[in-house]
Amino acid sequence: MFPNPFDYYAPETCDDVYALLHEHGYDAKVIAGGQSLLPMMKLRLAAPEVLVDVNNVADLRTMAVSDTGLRLGALTRHAEMERAQWPDYPLLSATAGHIADPIVRNRGTMGGSLAHADPAADWGAALLALDARVTLADAARSREVRLDDFFVDTFTTVLEPTELLTAIVIPAPPRESRPFGQYLKLERKVGDFAVVGVAVTASLDDAGRVVTAGIGLASVGPRPLKAQAAEALLVGQTLSPAVIREAAEAASQAADPVSDRRGSAEYKRTMVRVFVERGLAKIQADWELVNRASA
Amino acid sequence: MDNGKRQSVTVRVQINGETREAAVESRTLLAYFIRDTLGLTGTHVGCDTTSCGACTVLLDGVPVKSCTVLAVQAHGHQLETVEGLEQDGKLHPLQQAFWDNHGLQCGFCTPGMLMTALALVRQEPLADEETIRRAISGNLCRCTGYMNIVKAIRQAGRTVAQTQEV
Ligand SMILES: Cc1cc2nc3c(=O)[nH]c(=O)nc-3n(C[C@H](O)[C@H](O)[C@H](O)COP(=O)(O)OP(=O)(O)OC[C@H]3O[C@@H](n4cnc5c(N)ncnc54)[C@H](O)[C@@H]3O)c2cc1C
Ligand code: FES
Ligand code: FES
Numbered sequence: 066m067f068p069n070p071f072d073y074y075a076p077e078t079c080d081d082v083y084a085l086l087h088e089h090g091y092d093a094k095v096i097a098g099g100q101s102l103l104p105m106m107k108l109r110l111a112a113p114e115v116l117v118d119v120n121n122v123a124d125l126r127t128m129a130v131s132d133t134g135l136r137l138g139a140l141t142r143h144a145e146m147e148r149a150q151w152p153d154y155p156l157l158s159a160t161a162g163h164i165a166d167p168i169v170r171n172r173g174t175m176g177g178s179l180a181h182a183d184p185a186a187d188w189g190a191a192l193l194a195l196d197a198r199v200t201l202a203d204a205a206r207s208r209e210v211r212l213d214d215f216f217v218d219t220f221t222t223v224l225e226p227t228e229l230l231t232a233i234v235i236p237a238p239p240r241e242s243r244p245f246g247q248y249l250k251l252e253r254k255v256g257d258f259a260v261v262g263v264a265v266t267a268s269l270d271d272a273g274r275v276v277t278a279g280i281g282l283a284s285v286g287p288r289p290l291k292a293q294a295a296e297a298l299l300v301g302q303t304l305s306p307a308v309i310r311e312a313a314e315a316a317s318q319a320a321d322p323v324s325d326r327r328g329s330a331e332y333k334r335t336m337v338r339v340f341v342e343r344g345l346a347k348i349q350a351d352w353e354l355v356n357r358a359s360a
Numbered sequence: 361m362d363n364g365k366r367q368s369v370t371v372r373v374q375i376n377g378e379t380r381e382a383a384v385e386s387r388t389l390l391a392y393f394i395r396d397t398l399g400l401t402g403t404h405v406g407c408d409t410t411s412c413g414a415c416t417v418l419l420d421g422v423p424v425k426s427c428t429v430l431a432v433q434a435h436g437h438q439l440e441t442v443e444g445l446e447q448d449g450k451l452h453p454l455q456q457a458f459w460d461n462h463g464l465q466c467g468f469c470t471p472g473m474l475m476t477a478l479a480l481v482r483q484e485p486l487a488d489e490e491t492i493r494r495a496i497s498g499n500l501c502r503c504t505g506y507m508n509i510v511k512a513i514r515q516a517g518r519t520v521a522q523t524q525e526v
Contacts, residue, residue, distance in 0.1 A: 166498030
């Protein structure tokens with residue numbers, strides 16, 4: 066199998082990418098890791114006239130940690146996140162290891178995954194839980210958009226055809242608290258997309274109270290979902306079994322799954338509840354471990 | 361910069377230490393460039409849908425599925441394929457270990473499996489079984505049941521670690 070013919074450009078700066086996207090508009094497609102786009106082009110589900118390869122743009126590969134947060138260039142590969150050791154962002158490496166298989170992870174990028182906007186994508190759920198923002202830019206302007214406002218529908222985002230997703234910005238966990246993160250995924254076989262994916266993160270203070278909480282859901286709606294009502298239930302609470310149960314129930318109500326050959330809607334909704342419960346219980350257990358160690 | 365119109369792009373790579381160059385269509389996938397253009401048919405195409413890993417080659421030392429990379433994206437880069445393993449008529453420790461442990465039956469998955477294993481053995485020769493199983497989880501084998509593949513990679517890793525110590 067091979068794609069339709071296309072003109073190929075491999076610019077080295079963002080400005081050159083913007084110029085090409087401006088010139089070719091809807092006829093052009095950006096290629097990053099190519100792990101979603103090339104399979105689609107081979108199946109002729111996509112047939113861009115012009116391919117703009119951004120792999121040589123060094124600016125898209127930068128990573129910066131500061132007091133306010135983490136800024137990851139769009140070209141950050143899944144495998145780089147899997148290996149990353151950032152104690153302040155444990156959900157990132159926890160999620161990366163669940164995406165596809167190790168060879169796909171060597172190539173696929175965070176920016177590509179978000180721009181592709183597959184409702185089953187693991188980064189969508191995890192980065193919604195982390196309250197991430199994305200930077201979108203073209204020749205005229207650059208804007209920062211909350212990820213929750215970025216996803217519109219299945220395979221649809223607010224990205225304009227002339228725009229490039231340049232970076233992902235993740236706010237730092239609040240001071241005086243310790244962040245925890247869990248990614249739970251139901252898959253039919255190794256390397257498959259999620260039947261249900263749940264990202265859970267929480268920052269706990271010394272007393273075990275939740276300072277911030279995030280819950281993101283994959284594969285249970287037309288787009289990755291943020292379980293906001295459940296998040297709100299957790300803030301200010303300690304993670305008692307009753308609080309955990311209540312939040313898990315609220316998250317399962319936020320899910321909007323459809324029945325397909327991977328499972329019934331009812332099953333998927335139930336698995337959201339089970340995974341949120343497990344994730345939060347693990348976070349509480351991890352917090353107790355750390356606290357006992359430092360007591 | 362390696363821009364190209366659809367008809368013809370020049371692709372120059374270092375493959376198994378040798379510089380090769382050819383003009384191909386921009387839509388040519390790396391697996392077909394390696395097999396059809398360069399004539400190195402050791403790299404296999406199994407599923408052609410990014411699932412099986414039979415087409416795995418090393419791009420700058422990193423395993424990639426060559427059915428899902430454009431040939432032009434490898435321009436100016438280093439490639440390694442199964443043909444590069446044997447040196448001076450002597451099997452690479454990985455090949456020897458696959459032989460010794462019966463790590464292949466039909467052999468279709470083997471070129472990809474070997475290249476994934478090569479990257480692992482270079483990075484972590486004494487990897488434990490779980491790490492090995494995780495590392496090869498993108499390479500499907502329909503014959504062996506993986507047991508002997510894992511054994512072979514462990515043996516090869518030990519051999520490599522020993523020779524590195526010397
Ligand atoms: C076998 C297999 C299994 C997989 N399993 C999973 C899984 O379990 N979970 C999961 O989350 N994903 C999975 N994936 C998808 C994988 O994570 C892809 O890497 C990812 O979805 C797309 O990233 P990419 O960099 O490869 O993007 P590409 O394929 O290069 O691009 C995808 C789309 O995004 C656009 N795009 C890319 N980068 C930008 C940018 N910077 N700005 C604007 N637009 C951009 C492209 O134009 C294209 O429309 C799987 C893929 C395969 C092949
Ligand atoms: S042929 Fe490339 S992954 Fe199967
Ligand atoms: S030996 Fe036959 S597929 Fe692996």
